[in-house]
Amino acid sequence: MREQLRRATVELIDKRAWGSQARRTSSRQRQALVGWLDTIRRIGKGHGIRVSLLRGEAARKMSDCRGAVPVWVMPLSRVVENFDPRTTRFDVVIIDEASQSDVLALVALYLGKTVLVVGDHEQVSPSAVGQDLGVIQNLIYQYLRGIPNSDLYDGQISIYDLARQSFGGTTCLVEHFRCVPEIIQFSNMVSYDGRIKPLRDASRVHLRPHTLAHRVSGSSRDGKINRQEALTVASLVAAAIEQPEYKKNDAGQPLSFGVVSLVGDEQAIEIDNLIRAHVSLFLFLWWTRPSMGRFPCEIRNSLSSDLMSPPAGRGIRCGLSTR
Numbered sequence: 001m002r003e004q005l006r007r008a009t010v011e012l013i014d015k016r017a018w019g020s021q022a023r024r025t026s027s028r029q030r031q032a033l034v035g036w037l038d039t040i041r042r043i044g045k046g047h048g049i050r051v052s053l054l055r056g057e058a059a060r061k062m063s064d065c066r067g068a069v070p071v072w073v074m075p076l077s078r079v080v081e082n083f084d085p086r087t088t089r090f091d092v093v094i095i096d097e098a099s100q101s102d103v104l105a106l107v108a109l110y111l112g113k114t115v116l117v118v119g120d121h122e123q124v125s126p127s128a129v130g131q132d133l134g135v136i137q138n139l140i141y142q143y144l145r146g147i148p149n150s151d152l153y154d155g156q157i158s159i160y161d162l163a164r165q166s167f168g169g170t171t172c173l174v175e176h177f178r179c180v181p182e183i184i185q186f187s188n189m190v191s192y193d194g195r196i197k198p199l200r201d202a203s204r205v206h207l208r209p210h211t212l213a214h215r216v217s218g219s220s221r222d223g224k225i226n227r228q229e230a231l232t233v234a235s236l237v238a239a240a241i242e243q244p245e246y247k248k249n250d251a252g253q254p255l256s257f258g259v260v261s262l263v264g265d266e267q268a269i270e271i272d273n274l275i276r277a278h279v280s281l282f283l284f285l286w287w288t289r290p291s292m293g294r295f296p297c298e299i300r301n302s303l304s305s306d307l308m309s310p311p312a313g314r315g316i317r318c319g320l321s322t323r
Contacts, residue, residue, distance in 0.1 A: 025068045032064035036082075055081050063087065076105055085110050094118065098160035102126040105159035119160030122191040128155025180205050206250060224266040233259060234274035241279060 025033075039058040043051055062082045066072070072090075074082075085107060093112025095105055099119035109115050136154045144150035149165055164170060174195050176184055180202040188196040216232045237257055240246045246255050261268035 021068075021070065029065050029068040032061045033068045036061040036065050058082060059084065076101065076108060079111070080104075080107055083111060089113055092116065095159060098163065099123045099158045100126060101159045102128070102155050103153050103157060103159065103162065106162075109159070109163075115163075117160055117163040119158065121158075121160060121164065122187075125158050125161070126156055131155040175199055224264050225270050226267060227270065230267060230270040230274060233271050234278065237271075237275055238278050 036058055039054055039061060043054050043058065059082050063084065066083075066088070088111055090112045092114045093108055094116045095101065095108050096118045098105065098117045099121055100123070101119075131154075133154060140150055140153055144153055147153070152161075152165075172195065174192075174197050176196050176198045177200055178184075179198060180200050181198040182202065184196060184198050188194055188198075214232070214236065216229050218228055221227075237259070240257070249255055259268060259271050261271070
């Protein structure tokens, strides 16, 4: 009965909120909103002769329909395309995952009367891949004279770091709902001085060993490729795929596999080729020289291989990391 009452209350709040919003929305705003949605669909992946024209038209429609939606949630690229900073002001702007957003997120700060920056300086920072640091330094010298800490305004500083330097007043959220204590405890000790309070009930989660060590007997190096280890890793993946325990996770979702090469692309490609030759249907993901920014958290199982060169006559280890 209590659950039914909760659901009915939620549904009532939802319908009354949308009903009130519909009454406040004028026919012009509604027409502009539908036109904006259709224009965004036309833009698609951003290819075609008319893309620049359609983006300009979408921005013009946005000026008419912005008030029809009380809360807009969109990536930074869509914000830049659709909102004119000369005329647009939101009461509150929230920048999520700010520790992974570079200085281009400053445009979002400009759009808000009040800004809430959500991030974590202990997490991954922007990587500035493909940026010419010499060009960036010249731009800093030309346009940012007199700006505090202007030398840090490159592609590797996050908008969270800038906010922390400029405004201070950070609030640390210590309650953690996603991971059980055994999972978050390492980060809690290393980065957060034990302040994080994991609240997920571990008794409802079936915990498995985090890493299973497997020793590869001997090694066979050919340039940057260790063929003996590549064959062992590919064999472990192929064998695991055949096991019913690896078909689905506890939530009934399909499991996926990933291989991390700590040396270079050549070893990862060798493992990839071996698996493709022996496994007919699979989704195989691999990375080289991994950073936490490149390794997605949605992988259910990852096969991690230690590719350090072993001493002569000794084996090497690879680990099957379960998650």
